[in-house]
Amino acid sequence: MTERGGLERRRLLGALGAGAAVGIAGCLGGSGDDTDDSGTDDERAQVYEPTHEGVDEGPIEFTENQRCAVCGMTPTDYFGKGQLVHENGLAAVFDSPGCLFAYKVSSTPDSPVADAWTTDYETGDLIDATAAYFVLITDEQAAEDPMGIDPRPFAAREDATAFLEEWTAEDLTEDDIIVGLESVDMDIAAIYRGSRLPIE
Numbered sequence: 001m002t003e004r005g006g007l008e009r010r011r012l013l014g015a016l017g018a019g020a021a022v023g024i025a026g027c028l029g030g031s032g033d034d035t036d037d038s039g040t041d042d043e044r045a046q047v048y049e050p051t052h053e054g055v056d057e058g059p060i061e062f063t064e065n066q067r068c069a070v071c072g073m074t075p076t077d078y079f080g081k082g083q084l085v086h087e088n089g090l091a092a093v094f095d096s097p098g099c100l101f102a103y104k105v106s107s108t109p110d111s112p113v114a115d116a117w118t119t120d121y122e123t124g125d126l127i128d129a130t131a132a133y134f135v136l137i138t139d140e141q142a143a144e145d146p147m148g149i150d151p152r153p154f155a156a157r158e159d160a161t162a163f164l165e166e167w168t169a170e171d172l173t174e175d176d177i178i179v180g181l182e183s184v185d186m187d188i189a190a191i192y193r194g195s196r197l198p199i200e
Contacts, residue, residue: 050090070099082118086111098192142169
C-alpha cells in the first residue's frame with residue numbers, strides 16, 4: 001500500500017467514524033449513535049449468536065422462516081443474503097454483507113469459522129465469502145441500498161475493479177477499498193453497521 005493510499009484509507013475511516021451518528025433506516029437500526037433507541041447498553045454489549053446448529057457443511061438453503069443473526073430481517077427478502085458456518089456446526093444467516101461483517105467482528109462462539117458465503121453483486125450467485133473481493137463503498141445516497149449501505153462482494157477481483165472504475169460517487173483507490181473477508185475489522189464493519197456493533 002502506498003503512503004498516499006494509507007493516508008486516504010485513514011482519512012476515509014476517520015470520516016466514516018465521525019459520520020456514524022448520521023442515521024439511516026433499515027439494518028443500521030437508527031441513528032448510529034451509541035445513545036440511540038436501537039438497543040440498550042446491555043443489549044449492545046452482547047455478541048451475536050449463531051441462528052442454526054448441526055450444520056455439517058454449507059451453504060444451507062435459505063427459507064422464509066430464517067432471520068438475520070444481526071438485524072433480524074428475513075434474508076430471502078433481500079438481494080445480498082449470505083451465511084456462515086463454524087467448525088462446530090453452529091451457523092448464521094444474514095440479509096446483507098454489512099450484517100455478515102458485523103457478525104464476523106463481534107461474534108465469538110468457541111469455534112472458528114469453517115466457511116462463509118455471500119451474494120455476488122454482479123451475478124446474484126452465492127459465492128465463497130472467504131475468497132470474495134469486497135468493494136468498500138461509503139456514499140449512502142449514491143448506493144440507494146434498501147437496508148443501509150453495504151459493501152459490494154465479487155467472486156473475481158477483476159469484477160470488483162471494474163465496478164470500482166465505474167463508481168464515480170467517490171474517489172476511492174483499489175488498494176485500500178477492495179478487501180478480503182479476513183481484512184474486515186471493527187473499523188470496517190462500523191462503516192456499514194456501526195449502530196449494531198457491541199459497545200466496548
